Amino acid sequence: MPELREIVAALSTPIVGAPMAGAAGGRLAAAISAGGGLGMIGVGNVATVEQVRAECGIAAASGERFGVGLMCWSLPQNPELLDAALEFEPIVVSLSFGDPRPHLAKVRATGAAVVAQVGTRAEAADALDAGVDGLVVRGSEGGGHGRGVVSTLPLLQQVLDLTDRPVLAGGGVATARGLAAVLAAGAVAGWVGTPFAACAESLFRxxxxxxxxxxxxxxxxxxxxxxxxxxxxxxxxxxxxxxxxxxxxxxxxxxxxxxxxxxxxxxxxxxxxxxxxxxxxxxxxxxxSAGLVDRARTAAQVLADFAPFRDYLRAAQRWT
Ligand SMILES: Cc1cc2nc3c(=O)[nH]c(=O)nc-3n(C[C@H](O)[C@H](O)[C@H](O)COP(=O)(O)O)c2cc1C
Structure with missing residues (x-):
């Protein structure tokens, strides 16, 4: 399987659809990947093996690449959730909210790239020490669970100086301007949750x-x-x-x-x-970024609305 940097470089829009329990199932993940990003399925702390198999099955049946995100703190009680997800050969596995070390070898054996969401510099240093392939800086403005202490931009600047491994940026990245900002800073891609939670293919009611x-x-x-x-x-x-x-x-x-x-x-x-x-x-x-989501869209439309990020990057080049 390709390395994380290659996986991201192959996307036509540098967007990973964040794993979101209760919102990002197989349909959303497949739609994001079909639209030129990489979709991730969110596996929550109350998920069942049957649900994981059903959602991963939908994504796998689409023929699109996809990833899966799990919560490390809850895996000791439910280790079979990770096994169930790995049966479907996700290309990226996010091991967040807890220690990824106990699960790394098992995930690596499948060839998947491993990322961890981090919310502080100390969490970033620890995840790097654990040996993940890349980091997701996830600032306190982000939706759903995470740390509530440092916002995306300060954390991104700090973490990019810590490592040469690929860094994705999440928390408030919801428009072409936001995507251009994090790419210009050095992130390899945006990690986008809230805008996709509100889109047509999301499991949200x-x-x-x-x-x-x-x-x-x-x-x-x-x-x-x-x-x-x-x-x-x-x-x-x-x-x-x-x-x-x-x-x-x-x-x-x-x-x-x-x-x-x-x-x-x-x-x-x-x-x-x-x-x-x-x-x-x-x-x-x-x-x-709920405040930046102002109409009902499909995942493909969300991705298309990010497309002008190239114009903002070009405009910023006048400073080079
Ligand atoms: C509805 C919802 C559910 C989420 N569930 C998960 C999850 O199951 N696993 C996970 O790693 N992160 C989860 N997150 C966090 C996202 O992966 C991501 O960090 C966040 O959405 C990025 O910020 P944004 O919402 O500003 O785009 C969730 C976020 C939302 C909005």
Whole structure:
């Protein structure tokens, strides 16, 4: 299998569709790859082997290359999720949110390139030490889970100086201007989540896509409140960025109080709100770039809208 740098160089648009549990399934991954990027399937902490097989099966049946992203902290409880994904020969595997070391040899044996999302300089140094093939700088403005401490641009500048291995940039990369900015800085590709979460092929329910399209850049919040309420065992250094709603207004910055107050009833209420798409209580994971997503699009249209990045790179050349 080709190396990460070659995989990215072969794309017609330097965009990797970020793995997103609950949004990025096989259909979205295949559509992104067919459109000239590389689509990734997100495997969450509550995924089942059957779901992983079904979503990877859809992507594999398309004949397109695709990747898979898993959460290291949850793999010890569910090691079969990684095995199930590897059966479908993803070309890139993201081992994020925890220590990738226990899984590296198994993934490497399949020939897949391994990347890790990092949210601080220390996490970047650790992932490099572990031996991943490339890093994904994922700034605090990004949607879904990750670190909430450093934003994309400062972290990208810092990490690019740390390594010669390929670095992708995620968190707020949502337009041709943003893509040009991270490529000019030295990233090999953008790692794009939120714009694809809202697109036609995403697994998001229609209500969630509409909410992302309606939200502005200042209508998201980074919080652990949803994980505490649902009693998910996310390590405490990881929160998630989601759209502001009634629940986050009450609890986002009072997580210690929430931890003490959480009841079975509240846990059931949030889980039911997700089933009912009651967006006053349910999490809608999305980044600040929700404010840059202003209409319903297909994955191909999202990719096409990135195309003018070349014009911005050319315009910046007047400084060379
Ligand atoms: C709805 C949603 C679900 C996500 N789920 C995952 C996941 O399962 N695994 C993962 O590694 N990252 C996950 N992420 C984070 C993305 O991989 C990526 O870092 C982020 O979306 C990039 O920032 P952006 O949303 O500003 O584009 C998720 C993000 C979103 C928006």
């Amino acid at each position: 229609p209500e969630l896509k509409e909410a992302v399209i309606a939200a502005d850049t200042d209508q998201t919040v980074y919080t652990r409140a949803f994980d505490i309420a649902q009693r998910f065992d996310w390590p405490t250094r990881y929160g998630g960025r989601a759209l502001v709603n009634t629940f986050t207004t009450s609890w986002a910055d009072r997580t210690d109080a929430l931890q003490a107050a959480v009841t079975d009833e509240l846990t059931a209420k949030i889980k039911q709100a997700r089933v009912d798409a009651d967006l006053s209580l349910a999490p809608v994971y999305a980044g600040e």
